[in-house]
Amino acid sequence: MKRLVFLDLDGTVITHQQTVPDSAREACQRAVENGHTLWMCTGRCLTEIYPWLWDIGFHGFIGANGAHGMLDGVDVFDHRISTEKINEVEAYFKEHGITRVWQAPDAMYPSETYMGNFFAHDEKVAQDWADYIKQVEPYFRKDVPTSASKAMFTIPDDVDLEVEDVAHHFRDSLNIIPASVDTGVGKTGELMQIGYTKGTGLAEVAEKLGFPIEHTISVGDALNDLELVQTAGLGIAMGNAVPEVKAAADWISTSIYEDGLATAMEYAGLVG
Incomplete structure (x- = not known):
């Protein structure tokens, strides 16, 4: 079964030093090779995305904590504050x-x-x-x-x-x-x-693509990832996640500095 995989960026893919661990980069690329679709799901807006992040294998983007969504460069939704x-x-x-x-x-x-x-x-x-x-x-x-x-x-x-x-x-x-x-x-x-979170972004994408939400996977660490982890079919918390996210997760990985994303993706069966 091919999956939609929604990954937080800061603290999950990107370290505080603005780098991506080699193990995370390799796991993302292997997941794409296995036919899964990777989505950035971040508090960042499109202007804040390093161009090289797309080279890891991302095709979808949910930004601004669920307010803006794109797939292959085309808007899926764009909700604005008045x-x-x-x-x-x-x-x-x-x-x-x-x-x-x-x-x-x-x-x-x-x-x-x-x-x-x-x-x-x-x-x-x-x-x-x-x-x-x-x-x-x-x-x-x-x-x-x-x-x-x-x-x-x-x-x-x-x-x-x-x-x-x-x-x-x-x-x-x-x-x-x-x-x-x-x-x-x-x-x-x-x-x-009010009404838009990373979780609603995931759900909106799944609905527009006609994809069963129970077959989605998410990984996150911060408070703005809470609804993302709660909404996905399989929600995984990083080892460096805040307590609220760990409590809501189906499984807890290791920290970003201990190959946390690669470990999470292996647990989810994305890289085997």
């Missing part, structure tokens, strides 16, 4: 001194000081994220977008707010969770539309 909601968030962030970057499939809209978070902590963090910054800089725009797939935001350490406070404020209209990417500066969150 201008009205963006303006409401902008006013709240400005009032509380919160920096942000709005993310869309074709552009990124960072506030003036947001990207400095990647360099402010220490030299090691800056080195780890250098390739990422190089990837996304050509897509930076200075204005406020009229629509966006999602946003990342950082609450400075001297602001008396937590990510949970922001989530409570927008609880009726937006889904806000602690971010899966930590720059070491402030408190970082992800802001998304």
Whole structure:
């Protein structure tokens, strides 16, 4: 039976140093050779995807935590946050001194000081994220977008707010969770539309392709992977996953630094 395989990127395929373990690369390529279809399923938007990731064998893309989906370069779905909601968030962030970057499939809209978070902590963090910054800089725009797939935001350490406070404020209209990417500066969150997650993205893809959801496989590690692991026919947590994802998983692999993705794909019968 051929499978649709949905893989988180950061912490599952890509290390914090923005590299892919050789074992993960080889396992993905073997899975494709065996007839399975690999989907990136990530909080990143299309502008944040390194071109070389496609060479590993991915054909499908679910980005922005389920807001945008593509197969072989063609949109499958594209759900956006409205201008009205963006303006409401902008006013709240400005009032509380919160920096942000709005993310869309074709552009990124960072506030003036947001990207400095990647360099402010220490030299090691800056080195780890250098390739990422190089990837996304050509897509930076200075204005406020009229629509966006999602946003990342950082609450400075001297602001008396937590990510949970922001989530409570927008609880009726937006889904806000602690971010899966930590720059070491402030408190970082992800802001998304209510009703769209990596899990809904998986389900939407399966429905549009007429593929039985019970024959899908997912692997993830962060809080934004919870619904992905819950929705797939076989949901696997990385050994470095947060407790909530491990609790929801059908099986737990080793960490990304211990051949975790290759081990997960072997368990799932994708590489034999």
